[in-house]
Amino acid sequence: MDSQCLTALSRRQFMPTLGVFVAGSALPNTARGSTINVDGFRQLFIDDHVIAHMQSVRRTFHAAKRHEANPIIHGDHPWLDGFAYLYGSVERHPETDKLRLWYMSRFKKAGKFVWTMCLTESADGIRWTVPKLGLVPDRHGSRQNNMVMSTETHSGFDECLTPVRDPQPANPARRYRSLFWANDNGFRGTYSAWSADGVKWHNDRKALFNDTGDAGSIMYDVYRERWVFFARPLDNQISRAVSFSRDFKKWTPLNVIFQADKAKRENFYNMQGFCYEGLYLGTVTIQWEESGRYALEPHLALSRDCENWRWVNQPKAFIPHGPRGSWEEFNTQMSAGNPIRMGDQLYFYYSGRTYPHSPYYWRGRDELVPKASVEPDVNIGLATLRVDGFVSLDAHYGGGSVETKPLNFTGKKLSLNCAAAHGEILVEVLDASGKIIPGFARQDCLPVCQDKIIQPVAWKTHQTLANLKGKPAKLRFYLNRASLYSFEITA
Numbered sequence: 001m002d003s004q005c006l007t008a009l010s011r012r013q014f015m016p017t018l019g020v021f022v023a024g025s026a027l028p029n030t031a032r033g034s035t036i037n038v039d040g041f042r043q044l045f046i047d048d049h050v051i052a053h054m055q056s057v058r059r060t061f062h063a064a065k066r067h068e069a070n071p072i073i074h075g076d077h078p079w080l081d082g083f084a085y086l087y088g089s090v091e092r093h094p095e096t097d098k099l100r101l102w103y104m105s106r107f108k109k110a111g112k113f114v115w116t117m118c119l120t121e122s123a124d125g126i127r128w129t130v131p132k133l134g135l136v137p138d139r140h141g142s143r144q145n146n147m148v149m150s151t152e153t154h155s156g157f158d159e160c161l162t163p164v165r166d167p168q169p170a171n172p173a174r175r176y177r178s179l180f181w182a183n184d185n186g187f188r189g190t191y192s193a194w195s196a197d198g199v200k201w202h203n204d205r206k207a208l209f210n211d212t213g214d215a216g217s218i219m220y221d222v223y224r225e226r227w228v229f230f231a232r233p234l235d236n237q238i239s240r241a242v243s244f245s246r247d248f249k250k251w252t253p254l255n256v257i258f259q260a261d262k263a264k265r266e267n268f269y270n271m272q273g274f275c276y277e278g279l280y281l282g283t284v285t286i287q288w289e290e291s292g293r294y295a296l297e298p299h300l301a302l303s304r305d306c307e308n309w310r311w312v313n314q315p316k317a318f319i320p321h322g323p324r325g326s327w328e329e330f331n332t333q334m335s336a337g338n339p340i341r342m343g344d345q346l347y348f349y350y351s352g353r354t355y356p357h358s359p360y361y362w363r364g365r366d367e368l369v370p371k372a373s374v375e376p377d378v379n380i381g382l383a384t385l386r387v388d389g390f391v392s393l394d395a396h397y398g399g400g401s402v403e404t405k406p407l408n409f410t411g412k413k414l415s416l417n418c419a420a421a422h423g424e425i426l427v428e429v430l431d432a433s434g435k436i437i438p439g440f441a442r443q444d445c446l447p448v449c450q451d452k453i454i455q456p457v458a459w460k461t462h463q464t465l466a467n468l469k470g471k472p473a474k475l476r477f478y479l480n481r482a483s484l485y486s487f488e489i490t491a
Helices: none
Strands: 033-038 049-057 056-059 085-092 099-109 112-122 147-148 176-184 189-195 200-205 219-223 226-231 241-245 255-261 267-276 278-290 294-302 309-311 331-334 341-342 345-351 378-386 389-394 402-403 413-419 422-429 451-456 473-480 483-488
Touching: 085 331, 085 345, 085 378, 176 219, 219 267, 226 267, 241 267, 267 294, 267 331, 278 331, 389 473, 413 422, 422 483, 451 483, 473 483
Parallel strands: 294 331
Antiparallel strands: 049 402, 056 389, 085 099, 099 112, 112 147, 176 189, 189 200, 219 226, 226 241, 241 255, 267 278, 278 294, 294 309, 331 345, 341 345, 345 378, 389 483, 402 473, 413 451, 413 483, 422 473
16 A cells, blocks of 8 residues: 555645635635535535535544643733733734734732733744833833733723734735723723734724623634624623624624523633634634533634634534643633644644633622632643644544535645545545546545645546546545545645
């Protein structure tokens, strides 16, 4: 078998936005008549969108894995009070290639907490440095720190700044955008903020939303070129709602996309979203009660239009909270922004904390785990996932098969993201009616038996799908002791 395996294809270069979309082309995974257009994106198996039939194949959902170096970011600098919380976001800077992460922190001054947003940088995503920005005075008046904004420097600022870079800014001075929540000094609501560089920030003094609470976040929809706001409606605080804008000024009315069940003591506490290979993926932090204690943890959600959402792998969390006594015992809450690709891995950042958070409908009632019994500490950790590794299709001894719906494509090179080092995958190509196309039968395929993110597929007399370009076709995958994460057809 090894002698028949294909040689590795060089991995394509990472792009800052996963699932790069070219404006003016067809929207991802759109239907053309009875076929599905698969140009431009890897096709994942999170749902049955491209799947027609499966036989003896199991769909496996994967949680992100905690990094052994956790926690990797602490809030214990001299100007902060041991608080590094991911009301924030992360990006790979397109010019420096460094990672930048914005997080929320605080310090105490004159008996009152001053809330701040801080910035930290990294070359490898694990070891982080603290730039001395010279912008925000600490409790002693020094500006030699990494704070970019505070309740003292920006009128009304309270929390939940989630900076996002505009890929095509009409005004370079507003290259970075964000919304934040205010509830102090006569300000209440959600306000707009902007920056040319992500460091020096400005904000409006008039609220964009007066009907939203805290714990909001934004993303940029690269497929439809619009801004997206995931919000907490004031009149329904255990739900998550969405609003859209083209210009960051006029926003659509809030539309509830997830509604918690108060009777089950649920609270959909916050939500982050990102574009990934033609999909919209989101993580909704669910607050719930477990055997006498409260925890918050993110759960994966999926949409194909960013307006209609559904759960993925409920009730399991994407990053479960930690065991008793750990730094993340009561909370795992993820950052906004796209996951960061590092080689064959996706990096997800999240904060964890050592103390409980009371549901709003339990406020004023002592918890079974009193807050006084734990040391309040909040830090940031890293979780990793194989590229496209949210879901795999698995078959063991005896094998199984997966057949797609009719696909429309203009590319010619078929490649797989698969783990088949101890087995094999064979690919058969059928026409739209289900007939095997000569030269593309199962027995014609060269066995794929590698564990690779990008593994090309070829047949004995055909190296590519060039002869089928522009013709609707189905793919049938035969798996034996193998896992399939995604496929792609490229030029």
